[in-house]
Amino acid sequence: MTAATEVDRLVATHGSEPPALMDIARDIQAAEGCVSPERQRQIAERLDMRIAEVRAFVGFYSFLTEEPQGSIVIRLCDDVVDRMKGFDRVRDAFEEALGVSVGETTPDGAITLTTTPCIGLSDQAPAALIGDVPVPFLSSDRARDIVSSLRVHADPTRLVTRMGDGKNRHPLVRSMVRNNLERPGTFIFGPEYRGEAIRKALSMTPFEVIRTIKTARLRGRGGAGFPTGMKWEFTRVARGARKFIVCNADEGEPGTFKDRVILTELPDRVIAGMTVAGYALGAREGLFYLRGEYAYLRPYLEDVLERRRADGLLGRDILGKRGFDFDVEIRMGAGSYLCGEETALLNSCEGRPGDARDRPPFPAESGYLGFPTSVNNVETLCCVAKILEHGAATFAELGLQQSTGTKVLSVSGDCTRPGIYEVPFGTTLEAVLEMSGGEGAGAVLVGGPSGTWVNPEGFGRRIAFEDLATGGAIVVFGPDRDLLVALEGYADFFAEESCGYCTPCRVGTQLIQRYLQRFREGRADQGDLDGLLRVARTLKTTSRCGLGQTAGNPVLTTLQSFSQVLEAGLPAVGTRRAAFDLEASVAGARALRGGDHV
Amino acid sequence: MSTEAGTRPRIATVSLAGCFGCHMSLLDIDERILELAELVEIHKSPIVDRKTFAARCAVGLIEGGCCNAENVETLRAFRDHCDVLVSVGDCATMGGIPALRNRVPLKECLDEAYLSGPSTVNPTGRIPDDPELPLLLDRVYPCHEVVPIDYHVPGCPPPADALWAAVQALLSGEDPVLPYALLKYD
Ligand SMILES: Cc1cc2nc3c(=O)[nH]c(=O)nc-3n(C[C@H](O)[C@H](O)[C@H](O)COP(=O)(O)O)c2cc1C
Ligand code: SF4
Ligand code: SF4
Ligand code: FES
Numbered sequence: 001m002t003a004a005t006e007v008d009r010l011v012a013t014h015g016s017e018p019p020a021l022m023d024i025a026r027d028i029q030a031a032e033g034c035v036s037p038e039r040q041r042q043i044a045e046r047l048d049m050r051i052a053e054v055r056a057f058v059g060f061y062s063f064l065t066e067e068p069q070g071s072i073v074i075r076l077c078d079d080v081v082d083r084m085k086g087f088d089r090v091r092d093a094f095e096e097a098l099g100v101s102v103g104e105t106t107p108d109g110a111i112t113l114t115t116t117p118c119i120g121l122s123d124q125a126p127a128a129l130i131g132d133v134p135v136p137f138l139s140s141d142r143a144r145d146i147v148s149s150l151r152v153h154a155d156p157t158r159l160v161t162r163m164g165d166g167k168n169r170h171p172l173v174r175s176m177v178r179n180n181l182e183r184p185g186t187f188i189f190g191p192e193y194r195g196e197a198i199r200k201a202l203s204m205t206p207f208e209v210i211r212t213i214k215t216a217r218l219r220g221r222g223g224a225g226f227p228t229g230m231k232w233e234f235t236r237v238a239r240g241a242r243k244f245i246v247c248n249a250d251e252g253e254p255g256t257f258k259d260r261v262i263l264t265e266l267p268d269r270v271i272a273g274m275t276v277a278g279y280a281l282g283a284r285e286g287l288f289y290l291r292g293e294y295a296y297l298r299p300y301l302e303d304v305l306e307r308r309r310a311d312g313l314l315g316r317d318i319l320g321k322r323g324f325d326f327d328v329e330i331r332m333g334a335g336s337y338l339c340g341e342e343t344a345l346l347n348s349c350e351g352r353p354g355d356a357r358d359r360p361p362f363p364a365e366s367g368y369l370g371f372p373t374s375v376n377n378v379e380t381l382c383c384v385a386k387i388l389e390h391g392a393a394t395f396a397e398l399g400l401q402q403s404t405g406t407k408v409l410s411v412s413g414d415c416t417r418p419g420i421y422e423v424p425f426g427t428t429l430e431a432v433l434e435m436s437g438g439e440g441a442g443a444v445l446v447g448g449p450s451g452t453w454v455n456p457e458g459f460g461r462r463i464a465f466e467d468l469a470t471g472g473a474i475v476v477f478g479p480d481r482d483l484l485v486a487l488e489g490y491a492d493f494f495a496e497e498s499c500g501y502c503t504p505c506r507v508g509t510q511l512i513q514r515y516l517q518r519f520r521e522g523r524a525d526q527g528d529l530d531g532l533l534r535v536a537r538t539l540k541t542t543s544r545c546g547l548g549q550t551a552g553n554p555v556l557t558t559l560q561s562f563s564q565v566l567e568a569g570l571p572a573v574g575t576r577r578a579a580f581d582l583e584a585s586v587a588g589a590r591a592l593r594g595g596d597h598v
Numbered sequence: 599m600s601t602e603a604g605t606r607p608r609i610a611t612v613s614l615a616g617c618f619g620c621h622m623s624l625l626d627i628d629e630r631i632l633e634l635a636e637l638v639e640i641h642k643s644p645i646v647d648r649k650t651f652a653a654r655c656a657v658g659l660i661e662g663g664c665c666n667a668e669n670v671e672t673l674r675a676f677r678d679h680c681d682v683l684v685s686v687g688d689c690a691t692m693g694g695i696p697a698l699r700n701r702v703p704l705k706e707c708l709d710e711a712y713l714s715g716p717s718t719v720n721p722t723g724r725i726p727d728d729p730e731l732p733l734l735l736d737r738v739y740p741c742h743e744v745v746p747i748d749y750h751v752p753g754c755p756p757p758a759d760a761l762w763a764a765v766q767a768l769l770s771g772e773d774p775v776l777p778y779a780l781l782k783y784d
Contacts, residue, residue: 527746573746575677580744586667586733588704593727 006031007042018047018351019369021057022332025064026292033109034068047351060353060499062116062335063292070105070112072156074146075129076138078115079254080449080489081412081475085125086139091115093140097147111150117337117493118254119293122412122475123180123419131156132295134177136164167264172300179261180419183435187390187398187406188382188422194268195313197388201276202321209280210236213384216392217404222248222340222377223447223471224546228384231374234364236281238372243283245274245326246349246368246375250291250333250340253448254493255473258408259378261420263297266382267304271328273381275314276388278326281374286328289345292335301330337497341546342375344499355499356545379408379472399425403464407472411436414478423463430459432474442479443562446470449490450550453483455561483565487554488516494551505548508539512555518579525571525578532566533559607656607769608641610680614669615696615738616662618644619755620687624659626758637769651679657768658682659761660747662689664739665696668732677745682768685741686761688754695754697738704734749774752781 010027014020024043028035035043040054047054058064074094078087094113095101105112121127124136130146133156146159163169164178181189201209214229235243247270251259262270274286290298305328308314316325336354338344343357346368367373376384383405387395396404403425409432412418416437423432429446433439444454446463447470454461454468461467477486495509515532518524536552543549558565571578613621621644625631641655642648658680664670677683688694699707712718712725741747751764751774760780767774 527742576674576745577743580670580739582667582670585735585737585739588736589733592705592708592725593733 002032002036002038002042004042004046007039007046011046016047018049018053019331019349021047021049021054021351022334022348025054025058025061026332026334029064032068033071034065036068037066040066049351053352056353057351060336060355061292061333064334068105068109070110072110072131072150072154073112073114073129075114075116075119076102077117077119077121077125077127077129079118079122079125079493080486081118081122081255082125082127083485083489084413084477084481087126089140090126090128090138090143093143094147097144110154111147116293116335117497118252118256120251120257120260120291121177122255122257122410122473124178125412129293130159133157133159134175134293134296135159136176136178167300170300172303173264173297175296177260177264178419179264180417181261181265182411182417182419183421183423185406185408185422185424187386187395188262188266188269188379188408190386192266192268193389195272195311195319197269197272197385198275198279198313198319200388201279202319202324206236206280206282209276209388212392213280213387216383216387216395217402218380218383218387218395219403219465220377221379221383221407221471223253223450223469225465225469228376228380231364231376232277232281234362235283235372235374238365240370240372242285242369242371243281244368244371244373245277245281245283245286246342246345246363246373247274247286247288247328247378247381248340248342248345248375249294249378250289250345251294251378252291252337252340253450253471253473254490255410255412255445255448255475256471257410257412258420258472260294260297262378262382262408263294263301267301268308269382269385270378271304271308271314272388273376273384274328275318275326276384277374277376277381279318279324281372283374284325284327286326287349287368288328288330289333289339289349290330291333291339293333295332298330298332305330337493338499338545338547344545345375346373353499355501356547358544377471400462400464400466402466407463407470409463409470409474410472411438411474411476413474413476414438414441414481415476425464426462428460428462429454429468429474432463433459433476436474436476438476440479441476442481443477443483445473445475445477445486445554448473448475449493450546450553451557453554453557453561458561483558483562484516484520487558487565488513488520490554491516494547498547498551502542502544502548504539504542505544505551508535508543508548509551511535512539512552516555519566523579523581525573527573527577528579529566529570606637606639608639608653609643609657609659609765610641610651610655610676611643611645611659612661612672612676613644614660614662614673614690614741615665616687616689617695618661620661620689620761621645623687623753623755623758624761627762628758630762634765651675653679655680656682657684657765659684659686659765660690660741661686663693663696663741664735664744666732666734670735670744673741673744682748683741683745684749684751684764684768685747686751687756688752690741691750691752693738693740697740700737704736708734751776753783 010024014023044051044054126138127136168175218228219225339354344354348354363373409421446468491513500506536555539552658676685691764774
């Protein structure tokens with residue numbers, strides 16, 4: 001039995017309501033390497049929850065475990081981009097140096113080796129998280145060095161040898177991560193006028209602020225592109241004793257890392273956007289949902305909040321405006337892509353597993369704890385601050401009719417200058433490839449795995465809601481890449497991240513994996529292509545949330561742009577299915593009989 | 599369809615890795631069985647006990663998926679001798695109950711069944727291994743993963759009315775599209 005005093009101490013720090021569960025569980029995981037059944041029982045008692053609820057919570061998040069992990073957990077990013085950049089060699093080197101395989105812990109209980117989907121370092125792949133420390137640009141030599149250093153000092157923070165650029169050098173960040181800000185635009189990455197956005201907002205009525213956002217025709221940057229002004233209006237007019245502004249910093253779409261760079265370089269701008277939203281919507285409380293992979297930014301962000309409080313930009317009577325109170329609390333994720341979906345995010349904040357809710361009701365009506373809530377992406381909030389600073393017209397002049405302003409792109413893969421590019425909406429893919437040194441690409445995946453595969457004929461297409469919509473991920477594939485391998489990688493991702501609530505997604509994502517495996521092994525026939533298409537379409541129309549609804553996209557858009565990848569050489573269905581091999585399927589039974597029978 | 603002029607179309611049925619429940623459901627069409635007998639000639643089926651195909655059939659109804667090599671052989675023979683092949687019931691369409699073993703290694707399944715199961719009495723301590731016994735497959739396969747299947751009728755078992763509607767439609771050369779009422783199980 002472990003004494004409950006530790007849990008009592010954490011409850012005293014984080015609170016005794018279910019929303020405190022994430023912080024409590026994360027702290028226990030960090031200190032003890034797991035959240036044991038005994039701890040779960042103690043937590044349930046203190047937070048007045050059921051043990052089953054706490055257990056479901058621990059089971060849902062990949063950073064929380066019931067079984068003990070090593071004191072240090074090495075999470076290798078095994079995204080498609082990392083696999084392109086030498087993941088296999090790095091993994092082998094870690095396995096060899098540690099003497100364990102992925103998924104195992106060293107016998108002394110010191111180090112666990114595991115893999116994880118994109119950690120937001122695609123432009124510096126292969127990458128890993130060691131403890132909370134992001135480690136970019138891995139090689140097999142570096143892997144061996146890391147293991148021997150950890151064997152000496154067991155302190156991941158001491159792995160930081162050469163710090164990255166910009167605020168990655170800030171004393172509260174001290175990270176090896178690089179911003180790779182290849183093309184800071186003049187808008188979002190333009191000069192900082194601290195306090196100006198809020199001052200402008202306070203000179204207007206809340207409705208005028210909402211009208212300004214509408215006039216700017218700002219659309220959400222998190223992927224779905226919903227008009228922000230409209231979302232704000234719905235939330236403003238919804239009835240509720242409390243209202244919430246949520247900043248979605250979960251950034252989990254593989255290949256996306258622009259929010260990380262915005263948070264590193266422009267955190268004040270994001271919080272200013274939240275504060276403006278608070279004023280416009282009549283909300284006094286803000287939640288900042290930071291993905292677990294970005295925990296290394298938390299102390300820095302806490303400090304930003306603290307300084308803003310000290311400067312009267314957060315807290316009570318902001319900038320002297322009587323009665324305008326607004327503050328922001330950071331909430332952590334713990335390794336779940338789905339938590340970027342806004343209703344899953346809200347569940348996560350409430351101390352539940354991060355699976356999606358049925359909609360309606362939409363968060364604008366019933367969000368965090370049932371109160372009207374506006375969930376906005378990091379970059380969207382940044383735009384809000386800049387629109388207030390420069391005026392709606394300046395913003396709306398940039399871009400296209402339905403896509404105003406600029407877009408921050410995360411470019412990675414086979415290009416010579418991967419990194420961050422802020423471009424006006426309407427920029428062609430060709431131009432982006434030219435800027436980033438990705439000319440001659442064979443394929444580009446726009447918007448990450450839930451987005452669109454574009455072939456070279458489509459490089460004239462534009463980054464815009466009216467053409468290629470994207471949350472920001474641009475993954476470049478050289479002409480020699482086998483897209484089937486990439487497709488399979490993304491299929492693994494969706495199958496892993498599906499929460500399993502609805503059958504089409506839970507089963508469909510696994511069927512897609514199985515079909516693609518047949519294609520790779522050259523055992524597929526026309527019937528498999530028909531089946532694959534049927535599953536991908538079924539996912540789109542019958543899944544409960546955006547994850548399942550988009551999980552078939554890689555396959556569907558591949559068939560539009562790269563049909564040869566799946567169709568070339570595909571035999572028609574005769575009287576036998578190509579994938580079934582009788583000899584292979586009885587081999588096991590034959591061996592069990594001792595091989596003396598035919 | 600392969601019907602010589604003046605003869606009734608032939609149909610064939612078989613139970614592979616199934617429980618015969620689907621065949622029971624077919625018999626559940628009650629007095630319509632007489633109508634069926636007028637409509638078709640039941641060429642090969644557990645009901646008539648013919649071992650091999652002697653002629654080409656218009657329709658083959660398959661109950662059960664494939665759990666062993668013999669199932670595969672039988673199913674392939676059906677594919678070769680039937681114009682239209684229908685997977686009947688959840689075992690044929692998805693593997694069904696027998697496919698519960700798919701997540702357990704074959705050896706464990708056999709040990710549990712013949713050696714260590716709580717109700718097992720097996721003084722020889724041997725797992726049956728007579729060469730006559732067909733070899734088990736690594737997992738239970740739904741029929742369409744082994745041969746192409748033209749139609750699937752869901753249900754465990756599909757209700758008699760659904761089977762009747764499907765067979766009638768097929769015999770009259772129509773696409774068997776079952777109404778919602780026949781596909782609703784709660
Ligand atoms: C599976 C899934 C993951 C998502 N991940 C994110 C994310 O990481 N960040 C984000 O801002 N939006 C994400 N979204 C979109 C959010 O649900 C929501 O639309 C967005 O946060 C709204 O903010 P915006 O209007 O400013 O874009 C995701 C959606 C889905 C379906
Ligand atoms: S679509 Fe997938 S991720 Fe979304 S609720 Fe259904 S199972 Fe969960
Ligand atoms: S589907 Fe149901 S009734 Fe038919 S064989 Fe399988 S278990 Fe038996
Ligand atoms: S961090 Fe590895 S691909 Fe994003």
